[in-house]
Amino acid sequence: MTMSMTREQGMELLRQMLRIRRFEERAAELYQLGKIHGFLHLYIGEEAVAAGSIPPLTSEDAIVATYREHGHALVRGTSMRSLMAELFGKATGCARGRGGSMHFFDASRRFYGGLAIVGGGLPVAVGLALADKLHGRARVTACYFGDGAVAEGEFHESLNLAALWKLPVLFVCENNLYAMGTALARHQSQPDIAKKAKAYALTAHTVDGMDVLAVDVATRRAVEFVRQGHGPYFLECLTYRFRAHSMYDAELYRTKDEVNEWKQRDPIATFQQTLRTAKLLHDEDWKQLDTSIAAEVTDAVAFAEAGPWESVEELTTDVYSRIVGDQERAGS
Numbered sequence: 001m002t003m004s005m006t007r008e009q010g011m012e013l014l015r016q017m018l019r020i021r022r023f024e025e026r027a028a029e030l031y032q033l034g035k036i037h038g039f040l041h042l043y044i045g046e047e048a049v050a051a052g053s054i055p056p057l058t059s060e061d062a063i064v065a066t067y068r069e070h071g072h073a074l075v076r077g078t079s080m081r082s083l084m085a086e087l088f089g090k091a092t093g094c095a096r097g098r099g100g101s102m103h104f105f106d107a108s109r110r111f112y113g114g115l116a117i118v119g120g121g122l123p124v125a126v127g128l129a130l131a132d133k134l135h136g137r138a139r140v141t142a143c144y145f146g147d148g149a150v151a152e153g154e155f156h157e158s159l160n161l162a163a164l165w166k167l168p169v170l171f172v173c174e175n176n177l178y179a180m181g182t183a184l185a186r187h188q189s190q191p192d193i194a195k196k197a198k199a200y201a202l203t204a205h206t207v208d209g210m211d212v213l214a215v216d217v218a219t220r221r222a223v224e225f226v227r228q229g230h231g232p233y234f235l236e237c238l239t240y241r242f243r244a245h246s247m248y249d250a251e252l253y254r255t256k257d258e259v260n261e262w263k264q265r266d267p268i269a270t271f272q273q274t275l276r277t278a279k280l281l282h283d284e285d286w287k288q289l290d291t292s293i294a295a296e297v298t299d300a301v302a303f304a305e306a307g308p309w310e311s312v313e314e315l316t317t318d319v320y321s322r323i324v325g326d327q328e329r330a331g332s
Helices: 007-032 047-053 070-076 080-088 121-134 147-151 153-164 193-199 212-227 256-263 267-277 283-306 326-331
Strands: 062-065 111-114 141-146 169-175 203-208 233-238
Touching (some): 047 169, 121 153, 141 147, 147 153, 147 193, 203 212
Parallel strands (some): 062 141, 203 233
16 A cells, blocks of 8 residues: 555554564464463464554444454553563463463453454454443444354354444454464355455455555544444455464464465565655664564563462452451441
8 A cells, every 4th residue: 555654653553563573473482481371372464454453443442352362452552561471371461360362351441352262252342332332432342353253153143233233343354364274265155254244234345454554544444434323344354374373283274385475465574665665764763663672572571470470369359259248248
């Protein structure tokens, strides 16, 4: 897409994508070192979607994401420290160490997951949007999900209800062409996902998810449409993950040649060149940016390693109701 923004705006988009990339690269290293356990789904390659689609939202808007949500939480503004601590399972994590990689949560920023169930965020987003509409609030709920969620019943139920009731939902499909290890063409008779949304009378648009500027422009248009009360909007972002589905994935379903071909469209390298061509980025700018982000990641790791584990006494908090004695009840 043609460059049409200020240097500050361009540098911020680049910064957010690079923050995601460096965070994910370090997380992969720490996982291999045994510092991070459980599942880990990396966002490397898809950075342009989160970096381009979240800034157009306001702080009052809500976000519902999937288990590949590290980048979304970072761009939304949750501190890298608390996110890294969550990966470590520490009490200083954004979910007090209880959620881990797939369950980032930050209610203070209206970031409601990190939901591990495929398609599980769709009805949650519809519910949030319904509440906002009933209360007369001019808010937008952005719901992120992958192409694999299209095979779930929640997808069809949620789109139908959102369209029927004209709910303020921005559905963002991050179509990376694979539902875990199953290619889109092998699990969908109609691989054009935007057409499915149109079948439910939603306004739908497909955008190059490897182009952060294109995503930014498309999202601003979509958010304005929803906020003006026209009902839900469906934005399909065509993207690609460079790493395996998870750290346990042998990647037997795609070739190295295919991955390398997509890497030629790396969203960070491509946008970096766009900024250089427009004379908005110079070697010293890149060096300073990379150095500052490296320092941020190092600081986040140190914070996570130094953080405390949840105490045994707190393990039942938010699991069981607290028993209130007669004396305490009378005092209240």
